[in-house]
Amino acid sequence: MARRAGIAALLAGATALAGAVQAETVPSFNLYGLPGLVDMPDANMAPDATLALTYGRMGTANRGSVSFQIAPRLVGTFRYTGIENFDHRASADGVYYDRSFDLRFQILTEGDWRPSVVVGLQDFIGTGIYSGEYLVATKTLRPGLQVTGGLGWGRLASYNGFEGFGERSEEILGTGGQPTTDRWFRGDIAPFGGIAWSPNERLTFKVEYSSDEYVTETAQAGFEHNSPINLGMDYRFKSGTQLSVYYAHGSTLAAQLTYAMNPKTLGVPGGVESAPNPVSPRSAAEIADLGWTSDLVSARASTQDRLARSLEREKLGLEGFDLEPRRATLRLRNETYGAPAQAIGRAARAMSRILPASVEEFVIVPSEKGMPASAVTLRRSDLEALENEAADQMLARTGFGEAPRDTPKMDLEEYPRFLWSLAPYFGYATFDPDGPFRIDVGASLRGEFQFTPNIIASGSINKKIVGNLDEVTRVSESQLPRVRTDYAEYAREADPRIPRLTLGFYGKPATQLYSRLTLGYLEPMYAGASAELLWKPSDSRFALGAELNYVERRDYDMLFGLQGNETTDPVSGITRSFPHVNGHVSAYYDFGKGYNAQLDVGRYIAGDTGATLTFTREFVNGWRIGAFATVTDVSSEDFGEGSFDKGLMFSIPVAIGTGQPSRNDTTMTIRSVQRDGGAKLAIDDRLYQRIRENHEPDVAASWGRFWR
Template sequence: MLDFFRSGKVLKRSSVSGIALVLALASPAMPEGRVSYNLYGSPGLVDMPTANESPDATLTTTISKVGDAQRTTIGFQITPRLSGAFRYSGLSNYTSPASVKGVYYDRSFDLRYNLLTETASRPAVTIGLQDFIGTGLYGGEYVVATKSFAKGITVTGGVGWGRLGSHGAIGKTGTRTAELLGQGGIPTYDRWFRGDFAPFGGVSWAVNDRMTVKAEYSSDNYTTERKDAQFNGTSPWNFGLDYTFKSGTQLSLYHAYGNQFGAQVTFATDLRSAKIPGGLEKAPVPVLVRPVGAAKDLGWTQEAGKRDATFQALKAGLANEGLVLEGLDLKAQRAVVRIRNPRYGNEAEAIGRTARAMTRAMPASVETFVIVPTVNGSAMSGVELQRTDIERLEHVEAKAILQKTVVRDAFKLAPPVEKGIYPKFTWSLAPYTKLSVFDPNSPVRADFGARLKADFWVAPNLRLSGSITKKVGGNLDKSNRNDKSNLPRVRTDYAKYSIQGDPAIERLTMSAYGRPGPNLYSRFTVGYLEEMYGGVSTELLWKRVNSPLALGVELNYVKQRDFDQMFGFRNYETFTGHASAYYAFGNGFHGQVDVGQYLAGDVGATLSLDREFANGWRVGAYATFTDASFEDFGEGSFDKGIRIAIPMQWVLGTASRQRNTVQIQSLTRDGGARLSVNDRLYEQVRDYHQPELDKQWGKFWR
């Protein structure tokens, strides 16, 4: 299920086409250079690929239609040479028993790798796997070369297998079955680069910096569509026209296969570049430089009430920056402050603004500033700076002050919370939308309504939290799938929750957070943990502030909630939990391995890899393999998906810690299902540790 209006939380489902709308509304930065995308959403001509690669970190969303085929593809340039894509297709007028009301729906994944980059003397060369995890409908492999010449002319030639070797074959490498995989989701490695192979190629001409015309010879015979649909193409020649707008959006028109017409739109996004650098937040206060010799004046240490006056002055200064001062330990030459950052998604910006404010509030003799950011009442790290360095380096690049900064473990470092700040109550009323996609009977289903949410902080690290939803409309309750499985129905009864849960107590929990020891962080949550389960969830995380490695363990005992999502429970209960390892590889890449028992009692592991950018954008993928067989799991064979985190500062145009994560995965299944509990520790802890602070430090002076 997708819940787009829940800020900062993982969204369980989304319409693939909806992502295109989000990207278009966000209007992110245009990528460097210009690449044409084909009907499969990959760098290409019309149907055929080219060896060109998108600029590093480019996210693309392509919606295309040619004849009876409609395809929506999300692609990402994972590294400068490696790219991947997910595609959801609908084929109309399809006579196969697998079709629904004459439409066959298909999901597929692609990978491609640039073997050689183009130089003056050689072409670019790329090898690709098309639909390497799926039913095999679009399965094909290729090796392609592309070379640019003068006057905007680019020539492409390649050899393809599978679909791309079905017309004009010139040879054969082994045998290849053409059978479609009924459940899909299994890597088709036994077919790669096997069977007939055929040449393809084409040419494109950049008429100007906006328009490109292209022609290609296709090696795809559309064999399946000729047999099971109404495709009757008469020619292997395809022709296209691209127009690229200033925003980077590409609009394309095609005449294909002699009698087919098509069109597509592609949104291209450079995730490394912020739409509005620095956001629209007001400028920070300037650093107040001390007069010469003022640092030697210690007379203030004898003044009664000086500490309280300093606290109030700094509290007001930080409130003006959208930050909360919760504690202060003031000595003659050292000050330790405890802060909470509800505003800035870039944590280094919060640290920098706190340091600036401290230069204006602290007595002149205080030379060492220690800033302790807290999340859910737990101290994340201690960031130590020297006041002299802050004064001297304000107008120098941020990396200069980074070299002078020390980040240490904050265990027992944070000063006590000032009286009067807690208890604290907050609430909100907002719309919500829940989507479910990829059900062949109805590819997109949705519920929408209102959510009332409240939090009562009894103490800095003790919170009572709850949310209630009231559905206004939707059709999630219309799902009538009755998939056969030997697994307990731990997730596939979601339609019954939609039918009976109106209104619904979505969550009702008590959570406690702590620092049980050096480099250790803890969470304890009890109550109605999510819309389907209630119980107890505990977590312990180990992480050094300067290490890319973190280790954690989570244990849960839960019972399945009644379908009306009130206070009752059903008779299914289980222990579930995982041991986890997290690692920051550099260049924004974060890996995670979770090993343990899932909600249905199946045992296995989840592998995740995400690439995150300093501006808050994140793109990742995951796959879960358990001892549940592919047959027990059902369509899709095993749990896997793609997730895209969209920082709300792109939408709001100002600083915000909120972001929404759109998660695209196969149909909801019972295998590999995890508990959806709020505030898992790793995400909140690593943000204030190295190397994350180092990556974001460029905004220290913002």
């Protein structure tokens, strides 16, 4: 599916990330993309929040993986494998592509005498080709020397195992995607182990005894398993990249490249922007002077005009202003700074230089689409006293509260406003067996006409330059209306295209209540109306929302036509219709330390009903990494390959690549497979994320940039 993005900034950012994780802090990764030896796991853990990308080849299999250290003791891994000469009904041109997910948890951390102990589930919701479980321990005997031993089940018990508990099915699941709980820790058990020796911080040599006999690959793909002994060598570059070479199973040379980064330690992007003006101190006599209040109306008007010009130099906007003898309230528009505390800090400095000296209390109200989101209260004397001190001292004296729904009144003098940009875009599709990754790259002309802060018309026109999304030919097995799986038709016929063209209305009906109404061409495939209501107290970790949509499918040329809510299966010729109305009730919870959960319950585009659980880990610098799963009343057979909708999300701040402050990001959603069940509208500007960014927990988390 297409995604607007600053692709050039993203590529530059990837280069900038080199060196983000020091080599000596990251363990070796095995051929499954996990901390381990050669093929077998060990009990090491990467530093918290490490994101590792691996690509390797052994025998007839290419393996790529994404591994994320979700918490200090919990790791999740997504793996994508292509096995050549594999006899399976889903093979394409002799290659079978398989997706699998792993989880591993550290039961015990290593101590003086105690080893680290990890329990793991491998390919626990996949087809079962790599299905296995393990319990493994690793002990450091001396610096640079580790010994590992463990027990494996399933695939990891296929060589020299002994009878364990219960029976275990060896069937390869046709649709995949189902938790194989009936197999976990059942069947034969086999031991495995190995030794890793690092003579220096760059090199590691490994020898392991493997309990994986590669039964399926030997029988179907011509793999030779002559020995359980594997040998390996890792070389770690200063950037954190790991190059590994192996001699495996007495028959095969293998190699792998691992790239590790850590969003947690990257810092908040930016730094190229100009420095803010210093706080302007006052004398005692100036503080006591209230002579200016004799003509308060005139003083308010002239002060507002000067403050607006000062904020404009800081790339901020004044949406409303109120001035009293001892207090001033600023309604602040921030379209520039990804760290909300940086925008508040710059606004506070500007106020200290412009406002009459008697004004002691500053109330800054961050505004999103014309909706006042919170009220941040600062004392001017604290700004003067603490400007050269640590930011946390200022935070301790700052107050956070609810913003009144319409105070101060909006200043509409600079409206309407027109903004536009010309930038690259890319659209992508993943895991089609005939082409595992397809991409279109082109140019996107975007515009936004702001009638008022909360009435906004926006849209974009995209022109493809190069790509192969239109080459998708495989027909979906889904027995549902083709609400998503005909994306290739849109890719073939829509060039140039209008991905979105909408008119949005944003409001604040009550103090803790926010609203959105969006009309027009809502996303690349659907037009109609979308209404949303969000309840979010500024001091609460909990929020509730509701969204109701009325949609009709757009023509394949993605211009102005509609084609009705009926689709025809190209194989069976069956025509299926789907409802115009869909929507969800949503619950949000912030667990703290960047962990957030969202539960959506309702009706999806195809008419199926169910729930989506999304779990994300977010970082102060704007990175977000998450996973989601949707289960509806559609059976796995009707859903088709994958059984239910699930995937990973990666959101990268554009500022990583440019060095300039920005609120924009590039978001990629990687689904194990795109199907029609559990499909939601891809609407821009949903309320929760933007509103939450201006509430106390998020503002406080970025407070280190208050003085920047």
